[in-house]
Each structure stands twice: as structure tokens, then as C-alpha cells.
Amino acid sequence: MPERDVIIVGAGFTGLVAASQLADAGLDVLLLEARSRVGGKVESTVLTNGRRVDTGGQFFCRDMPQLMALIEAHGTMPMMSYADGDTVFRPPVSPAEGLALWHRVDALREQMIATDPHDPELAGLTVAAWIARQDIPANVAQGFLRLVKGLWCRSPEEISFAYLASNDRRITNTHWELEMFLAETMHWLAERIAANLDHRLRLDARVTHVDHSPGGVTVGVEQELFSARRLILALPPTISRRLSFSPALSDALGRALAAWGAGNAIKVHVTYARPFWRVDALNGSVMWQEPQGLYACDASHGDHAGLVVFIGGPLADDWHRKSNGELRTFILGLLVDAFGPEAGQPQEVHIRDWVADPWSGGAYSDVIVELDAADAEDVLNHGAPPVYFASSELSPSFPGYIEGAIVAGKQVAARVFSDVRQGVATPWQE
Ligand SMILES: Cc1cc2nc3c(=O)[nH]c(=O)nc-3n(C[C@H](O)[C@H](O)[C@H](O)COP(=O)(O)OP(=O)(O)OC[C@H]3O[C@@H](n4cnc5c(N)ncnc54)[C@H](O)[C@@H]3O)c2cc1C
Known part of the structure; x- marks a missing residue:
């Protein structure tokens, strides 16, 4: 028995x-x-300022009912992510132009979701091959490929289009997916x-x-x-x-x-003395068109000021092969370019490389x-x-x-x- x-x-x-x-x-x-x-894939570390932060899965939004219920059942309340002010786009464009491009990429995503995954015309197609078939401006195509690398963390030349369309159809949030996090982690x-x-x-x-x-x-x-x-x-x-x-x-x-x-992702916490980007009416988010697969956002709370930088897809795979010192220099260079010299003076840079993680394979999935x-x-x-x-x-x-x-x-x-x-x-x- x-x-x-x-x-x-x-x-x-x-x-x-x-x-x-x-x-x-x-x-x-x-x-x-x-x-x-x-x-x-949900883990945490304690930074030198004593703050415990998530080095794996962290964010959620109100459109995720099971997680919201679980949080409530455990007697805590979500924190809202900081979202007041403008996002920085790189290469530089005005916030209005950046958002317009984002809306066109999002419309392409809707078009992908609307396809029939059983359509024989789509069988055996990669995401990159599907994009190549679309009659769209080059910057919209690049924006979509950037999104795929950043969210699904593999090259669009490898990912099955039918899979991505079916997968994305099940990601149904209408609110920002980084809307909230837990102060406790x-x-x-x-x-x-x-x-x-x-x-x-x-x-x-x-x-x-x-x-x-x-x-x-x-x-x-x-x-x-x-x-x-x-x-x-x-x-x-x-x-x-x-x-x-x-x-x-x-x-x-x-x-x-x-x-x-497995996906490839590296998550970096950059801690500062103060959230200085807010002084310039910036929300701390950076969307990089180049290099593809990079995104940053504000993850400050209480007396902790910090940005989180996500590196996904082939870029993460590349950086996985180099030293943390080189990666730190690369990230700080990007942040100085986006936010000015104060971004080059962090209190701490914490790097968690999930590429080829022995027990979870990679990230985000x-x-x-x-x-x-x-x-x-x-x-x-x-x-x-x-x-x-x-x-x-x-x-x-x-x-x-x-x-x-x-x-x-x-x-x-x-x-x-x-x-x-x-x-x-x-x-x-x-
Ligand atoms: C850097 C990063 C950022 C992310 N950000 C977010 C986010 O902000 N919001 C969000 O919703 N999601 C995020 N995700 C994704 C989310 O964390 C995962 O989708 C989710 O946690 C996966 O849970 P799981 O239980 O299915 O798999 P896993 O968390 O991978 O759990 C599998 C478990 O099996 C164990 N295991 C493996 N092999 C064995 C074995 N042989 N014997 C015994 N045990 C074994 C592993 O150690 C692990 O604990 C992120 C993930 C990462 C890595």
C-alpha cells in the first residue's frame, strides 16, 4: 500500500x-x-539598506483574482507601484510619440490574438516569420519583437507563433501588469x-x-x-x-x-539615496527600443528608493556569459543615459541571473x-x-x-x- x-x-x-x-x-x-x-521562481534577498526585495516574481494587478484573494486571505494589502509622470523612451522620442508607437505594437498584439491557431497557413511558423508577413512599418515590427524578447524571454526566431497567440490570449489584464507588489515581498x-x-x-x-x-x-x-x-x-x-x-x-x-x-532573464535592483527621477516628473519607467529585451521601472517603497531593471531574451543570454562587474557598468550607463548623472551613483546594484537556473530552468517561464x-x-x-x-x-x-x-x-x-x-x-x- x-x-x-x-x-x-x-x-x-x-x-x-x-x-x-x-x-x-x-x-x-x-x-x-x-x-x-x-x-x-519567487524568491527574495535583503539589500544592504535592510530592505527585503523580490529577486524573482513580484508584481501583479487587480485583474488577477486568485492572487488578490490569496493576498487578502493572508491578511496583507498590496502596495501601488509608482506611476505618476512620464516614461522615458530610448532612443529618445517624446512621451507622446513613444506612447503612439506602443499603441501600434499593442494593436499588432491584438491582431495576433485574433488569429486562429489552427489555421493551416500558420502551422510551423515562428513569431519572427509571422511578423515578416505583416505589412507594417519597421519601427512597429521592431517594437513587437522587443516586446516578445522582453516578456517571453526567447528569440522570436525560435518561439512558435501558434503557441504565442494561444498563450497571449490567456493574459487578459486590462490594467498595468506591474500595478502592485507586496511590501513584505x-x-x-x-x-x-x-x-x-x-x-x-x-x-x-x-x-x-x-x-x-x-x-x-x-x-x-x-x-x-x-x-x-x-x-x-x-x-x-x-x-x-x-x-x-x-x-x-x-x-x-x-x-x-x-x-x-526555458526563457532567459536577469533581474537587477538598483538602490539610490532618493527617487531623484520623480523630481523631473518621470515615473521611473524606461522602454528601450534598442537594445531589445530591456525595461526599467520604479520599485521604491517606504524609505527605500530603487529601480528594477529587467533583461530578457537573447540579451540576458549574452550577459549571462559575462561578469557581474561588466553588467553593472552596462546597466548604470543605460540609466545615466535615461535619467542623468545621479543614476550613476547607486548605493547598491543587486543582480539575480535566472538564466539556466538549476531548479526552475530559466525565466520568466x-x-x-x-x-x-x-x-x-x-x-x-x-x-x-x-x-x-x-x-x-x-x-x-x-x-x-x-x-x-x-x-x-x-x-x-x-x-x-x-x-x-x-x-x-x-x-x-x-
Ligand atoms: C525574475 C523573475 C521575475 C518574474 N516576475 C514576475 C512578476 O512580476 N509577476 C508574475 O506574476 N510573475 C513573474 N514571474 C513568473 C512567476 O514567478 C512564475 O510564473 C511562477 O512563480 C512559477 O511558479 P511554478 O510553481 O509554476 O514554478 P516554479 O516557481 O519554477 O517552481 C518549481 C519548483 O520545483 C522545484 N524543483 C525543481 N526540480 C525539482 C526536483 N527534482 N525535486 C524537487 N523539487 C524540484 C524548484 O526548486 C521550484 O521550487 C517572474 C519570474 C522570474 C524568475
């Missing part, structure tokens, strides 16, 4: 939420996490969820292999074995495919896991780079019970976001609960 009802591998938001739902519903669960902390929220799991969570537990049969699963963590009736792999697809399965997964599942590539794998998400969501796959990437809403991870965790928990309890309705609200 298996020792437990359910084992969950991975204590990112997907795994934390799935484990909490199932534990609260009375199932005997064990959550195994490779790192010595919870949160996965998002990582604090992950720790709060984990605290309720108590002894059902094991850190430093690196799962390497999975034996499965219709009767249940056994997973191996170094020399230790754990068994359960069901197994949830709450891991990004590029991480799930590293595990060894016995018997081997079906060809369809193997192909579905192989279809993904995996994306589909196999052009003929339109069914990869469906195949993984179907899984191979007693083995189930779940992660933010596979979410029906906000894939690649913390909201998506929560939705994916709830969805897989509902399915596993009803499989274990044979059709008994879930005791929580969907």
Missing part, C-alpha cells in the same frame, strides 16, 4: 497551492522541494502558505526518479524512497523532462515535454519552441495518472505568471482530489 495519498514535487506557487488545497481537504500529502527554500506570501503545511513539506529533497504503475508511484530522493497513490509534478516542463521515469513515459508525453525551451507541437499543453495537462503535470506554463489563465501558477495548482488539486476520492466534489470553491 502506498504510504500517502499524494506526493507533490516542487514548492513554487503551483506546488504550494496544490499541496495546501489537498491538505486542507483532508488528504495525506507530502511536498518535496529541491532547494532549501520555498517559492521557486511575494516570497513572504510563499513562506506563509508553506508555514501552514508544516511537517508535510520537505526542503532539500531533490527528486531524481519516478516509478509508476496504476496502483501508485514511488519517487526517489537520493537514497530515500517515498510512495503515494498519486504524484503531481509541479515543475516547469523543461525541469520535469530531466527526471527518470520507469516505465518510460509515452512517446506523446516525451514529445510534449521536449517541445519547450518555459515557452514552446518546437514548431509542430501544438498539442503539447493538452498532452501534459492530460498527464498519465497516477502522474500529473502542473505548472504556471500549463495554466488556462495567466500562463507564466504567479496568478497562472495558483490557477494551475488549484486545477490539478481538484482533478487529483476527485480521482483519489472517486468523484466526491471538491470541498473548496473553484
